[in-house]
Amino acid sequence: MNAPFFKFGAFNEEISLVIAVLIGVGFGFFLERAGFGNGRKLAAQFYGYDLTVFKVMFSAIVTAMLGLFYLSWIGYVDLSLVYVSPTYLVPQILGGLLLGVGFAIGGYCPGTSCVSAATGRYDGFVYLIGIVFGIFVFGEMFSIMESLYSATPMGSITLPQLFGVSYGMIVMLVVFMAVGGFIFAAWAEKKFAHLRPEEQ
Amino acid sequence: MNSHHDHHAGPPPAPYWNPYTAGIGLGLVLLLAFVVMGRGLGASGAFSSLVATGVSCVAPTHAEQNAFYKEYLGDGKMNPLKDWLVFEVIGVILGGFISGLLAGRIRGKVEKGPRISIKGRLFYAFIGGTIMGFAAKLARGCTSGQALTGGALLSVGSWAFMLCVFAGAYATAYFVRRQWI
Numbered sequence A: 001m002n003a004p005f006f007k008f009g010a011f012n013e014e015i016s017l018v019i020a021v022l023i024g025v026g027f028g029f030f031l032e033r034a035g036f037g038n039g040r041k042l043a044a045q046f047y048g049y050d051l052t053v054f055k056v057m058f059s060a061i062v063t064a065m066l067g068l069f070y071l072s073w074i075g076y077v078d079l080s081l082v083y084v085s086p087t088y089l090v091p092q093i094l095g096g097l098l099l100g101v102g103f104a105i106g107g108y109c110p111g112t113s114c115v116s117a118a119t120g121r122y123d124g125f126v127y128l129i130g131i132v133f134g135i136f137v138f139g140e141m142f143s144i145m146e147s148l149y150s151a152t153p154m155g156s157i158t159l160p161q162l163f164g165v166s167y168g169m170i171v172m173l174v175v176f177m178a179v180g181g182f183i184f185a186a187w188a189e190k191k192f193a194h195l196r197p198e199e200q
Numbered sequence B: 001m002n003s004h005h006d007h008h009a010g011p012p013p014a015p016y017w018n019p020y021t022a023g024i025g026l027g028l029v030l031l032l033a034f035v036v037m038g039r040g041l042g043a044s045g046a047f048s049s050l051v052a053t054g055v056s057c058v059a060p061t062h063a064e065q066n067a068f069y070k071e072y073l074g075d076g077k078m079n080p081l082k083d084w085l086v087f088e089v090i091g092v093i094l095g096g097f098i099s100g101l102l103a104g105r106i107r108g109k110v111e112k113g114p115r116i117s118i119k120g121r122l123f124y125a126f127i128g129g130t131i132m133g134f135a136a137k138l139a140r141g142c143t144s145g146q147a148l149t150g151g152a153l154l155s156v157g158s159w160a161f162m163l164c165v166f167a168g169a170y171a172t173a174y175f176v177r178r179q180w181i
Helices: A013-033 A039-047 A052-073 A089-106 A110-118 A122-140 A142-149 A159-163 A167-191 B019-037 B044-058 B060-064 B067-073 B084-102 B118-138 B143-152 B156-180
Strands: A153-155
Touching (some): A013 A110, A039 A052, A039 A089, A039 A122, A052 A167, A052 B019, A052 B143, A089 A122, A089 A142, A089 B118, A110 A122, A110 B143, A122 A142, A122 B067, A122 B118, A142 B067, A142 B118, B019 B143, B118 B156
């Protein structure tokens, strides 16, 4: 086992911040390449004529998931040292639904609005101000939100643990699901092509 | 000729990449984060650090008494902005700018459908952002930290979250269609 490098003390906190910037540059670069600096392209996902959001997200998930699975299988990465954030099922379901509402109304998520603002889009910049305000509202309401925020804790639990099946089995199912989704996406884009608006 | 772009300076922007090429690139960046750092990507956490720092500057005692801000402020020995996610998001802004610059896509403009005014679109952007910020805190993460990172790590909460994001957005899309199509 050599990885995760940071967990094995390969470098200190200061270096980890330099790495944070470099990884962020890669993240922002590919988001912009995909067209995710454009809220209209992101929102198109929800009208069916351009499913780029689904395609990019699931090809990214499958790539990282398969890479991590194989690197852990050959004994290069200690999977138990990769941080899985704990599950709080009810607030994550409610937060997810609400976040979807914000996504459809505003056209971005936090990461994509950074890229949008960085490429000069005023709507992305205003969206960022909205995010900061929304977090402030949550912070100020925290005393009444706290019980919901901490409801239904399940710890760092993964799908293989939940269903009692092997990690590889879930990995395989996710790959099948994603490929099925990609085929469906190609069909849906043709079916909803008439909704594509004229270029401005 | 070129009437389409005559209000812009310079050549027309390059087309976006194939979604699968961009997605695999994004996945490799995420994999690199797992292998090098033992953690994934994020975005909303950086803004929480920013908000907590701001509140703490204006009203230190108020921030100190709030468990949510406290989580991001830490024990006070270190600057809360000296945080992995804050630096990562600075990188995201840089990376987005570099990609946009190379593709000729840096434009001062508002992205919107043809049937809404610029003012209307900016109003919706603010409302959407506010809902997003609130929701990302309730869910303990956003599309980056939960859907993408937690999705690749097969986290139960992240998959529930991801399905709900799509459900919430599809349920809302019809009501805001004038903004986009």
